[in-house]
Amino acid sequence: MRTEATIFAFASGTSRAAISVLRLSGPATRAVVAAVAGRVPEPRRATLATFVDPATGDKIDHGIVVFFPAPASFTGEDCAEFHLHGSRAVAAAMIEALSLCPGTRPAEPGEFTRRAFLEGKLDLAQVEGLGDLIEAETAWQHRLALRQMEGALGHAASAWRQALIEASALVEAEIDFSDEADVPGETSRRIAGLLAPVAEALETELAAAKAGELVREGVTIVIAGPPNAGKSTLLNTLARRDVAIVSESPGTTRDALEVALDLDGFRVALIDTAGLRPAEDPIERIGIDRALARAKSADLVLWLSDVAAPADPPADLCDAPVWRVVTKIDLCCGAAGALPSDCLGVSAETGKNLDLLLQRISAFAAARTFGGWGGLITRERHRHAFMVALCALRRILQHSEAPIELIAEDLRAARFSLERLTGAVDVEDILGDIFARFCIGK
Ligand SMILES: Nc1nc2c(ncn2[C@@H]2O[C@H](COP(=O)(O)OP(=O)(O)O)[C@@H](O)[C@H]2O)c(=O)[nH]1
Ligand SMILES: [Mg+2]
Known part of the structure; x- marks a missing residue:
């Protein structure tokens, strides 16, 4: 399945950088390289060249050109790379020069890889x-x-x-x-x-x-509990930034908020939810329904409650494991020792036991995802x-x-x-x- 057009696009990002790489693939590659770089270099050998606009003869940049003849190239077609200085002006001039060469056009998203697939270079997986x-x-x-x-x-x-x-x-x-x-x-x-x-x-x-799938998509952890338990504060503290609004007035968090953490190489999606309580306000009610729905699909639920008002999770919260976390232990000196053994007392204020919580989460993610290493399905x-x-x-x-x-x-x-x-x-x-x-x- 031969494609007629010769496609080009930046393979690197196009923001200001020391070097950026412009890639070209298709039957006109040789002609384009000869026109822009003056000659076609030896295959697969990085070669210094002066790049010019073939239409005007204006110099664009000095850089490296590499030619990969078919079939031993990424796409299986003739390919080339121009390594340019990473400026917007150079990028714009090169794009203009290539556009004017016969048989070329800008690549669409994924088009190089699509050609590699069609040429049998890669299978779909x-x-x-x-x-x-x-x-x-x-x-x-x-x-x-x-x-x-x-x-x-x-x-x-x-x-x-x-x-x-x-x-x-x-x-x-x-x-x-x-x-x-x-x-x-x-x-x-x-x-x-x-x-x-x-x-x-x-x-x-x-x-x-x-x-x-957990390795790819991450382990989902939902923070649930009564209003004012310190759920949003915990999310912000673990994310080390202000993601959620924290307030003394209960019912502040309405929607489920998500942050992605990298814990020892595992992706963990941490989700803050609306506090669970009988609510009159219809918007808060929607938030609570969403919180319950997120808890149902979580891999792990952290059930938070205030040390001054310990609360039990509802029995039908979810099928996933529920860890009970008692918050604000800085406010209740001595009481932390009296916590039931299945509760972890933490304080976002002093940082107490937050490391321990993260360690346990990381161990949980490892246990859940480790089997994924041997598996093929992602x-x-x-x-x-x-x-x-x-x-x-x-x-x-x-x-x-x-x-x-x-x-x-x-x-x-x-x-x-x-x-x-x-x-x-x-x-x-x-x-x-x-x-x-x-x-x-x-
Ligand atoms: N002293 C103390 N106050 C906290 C702690 N965590 C949260 N708070 C306060 O508890 C109130 C409710 O916190 P928030 O995170 O909005 O609770 P949420 O409703 O569960 O999301 C806020 O005034 C927080 O500053 C903590 O560890 N120690
Ligand atoms: Mg909140």
Whole structure:
């Protein structure tokens, strides 16, 4: 699938910087490089050149040009990079010069990566890994994205697909030569032998999936409790900035507020909510409903209450673990010792026990996400594909007496689902969605 246009875009950010990188890909690359840099340098060798506007001959910059001939380039097409001084004026002049070269146009978001995918340089799961790598904020997100980009999911999927293809061959043979005397049950035994390990691997991955998604999306922790318990203060203190409005008047926080923290490399989304109390005010009521909804979907709830007015969480607050935190212990000297053992007393005022709270949260995030390291599934799309394949395989394994045509059909369904995972079969419907998330120049 050859693309006609030669695309260009800044691969680096375009704010003022020492150096910025302009990238070019497509059939006109050689001509553009020759016109702008004076000649086409030796492949993959950083070469100093003077860049000029081919239309006017005006000098634009002195910099480095690198030429990557097809097919050994990121996109699989002829590619080049111009390393320029990172000024807005240089950027604007280069963009203008490239725009005037025949056959060129600015790239759309994710277009370089889309071409790499279409040229078979990356499978779809690697594309997603690359997107995650660019977005990665914490050390664990970074590691997971890197592994995804290196093709861990694609390798596993193609090994499983191979087993399904072998099983299909047995099934086809059975359909074609069913009248020939074969040992009864022999084919289905051999098929089961091929499919059972695949089903088992899919099951293991699905079980570990939650952890992979937690690494990518983060562990969600909701701070809940009665009004004035110090919820917003705790959020602000842990976030080290004023995210939420803190006030003595109860019912100040109306909407759920979220901050993302990086705790020892784990992404943690901390959510402050409206205080829970019977409220008259309709807006406060909405806030309380939202608070309850957020608590329901949380991975962990911190239930805060004032040391002067300890309160129990409602029994049906959530299915996730609830940690009881007693606040403002600075106001109640000595009382902290009298707290029930399942309560942690903290003070945002003095900082007492906040480190301990963070340590415990970090340990919780680690325990929840550590399994994600071994897992391959990092998003809902993968989980769905695994699920479809597993259901089809289970049908085959559990109904060995089923008509051979049904077995063939289920095998096709399982294989199709695994192929969609890496983009080996038609996936036009999901491509737009995946590439639209990329930035221009990637
Ligand atoms: N002395 C003391 N006051 C606190 C502490 N945490 C919060 N407060 C005060 O308690 C009041 C209510 O706090 P806020 O965070 O708005 O509570 P929320 O309604 O649960 O969000 C404010 O006046 C805070 O300054 C603390 O650790 N020590
Ligand atoms: Mg509040």
